[in-house]
Amino acid sequence: MDFMEAALELAREAAAIGEVPVGAVAVKDGAIIGRGYNRREIDRDPLAHAELIAMREACRALDAWRLTGVTVYVTLEPCAMCAGAMVQARLTEVVFGAEDAKQGRADLLVGHNHTVKVTRGVQAEASSAMLRAFFAKLREG
DSSP states (O other): OOHHHHHHHHHHHHHHTTSOOOEEEEEETTEEEEEEEOOHHHHTOTTOOHHHHHHHHHHHHHTSSOOTTEEEEEEEOOOHHHHHHHHHTTOOEEEEEEOOTTTOOGGGGSSSSSOOEEEOOTTHHHHHHHHHHHHHHHHHO
16 A cells, blocks of 8 residues: 555545645554544644644554554654654654645654654655645635
8 A cells, every 4th residue: 555645645635624735644564553634723723733643543543652663654744743742652754745844843853862764755746736736725715
């Protein structure tokens, strides 16, 4: 299974309900154990980022707060909040699509007592195109 494609599908679901199109899946041993897409507007919750939702689901699936051996695939570079949560959860790896020049903080995933492996640019153009189209539509009206 193409895990980034699964994250992109979740991002499309977010866009369809008016959320910023970011999707994420948490994967362990080749299986998706957590899914999420942005829900800040719908949930009225500043913490409802795709990655955090997918990680929360993964924690429930594993019945543990440590996400050792888990990779999160997300369509947009994690922000500082999500990067911090990834370090705290002992996530093994994050794979992301589009770089986020304003809010992205993948740099925070390294240099701690736990370092999260970072893979950048997977399906970057598809992720970026979806975000550009979403914001262009917002600006139109």
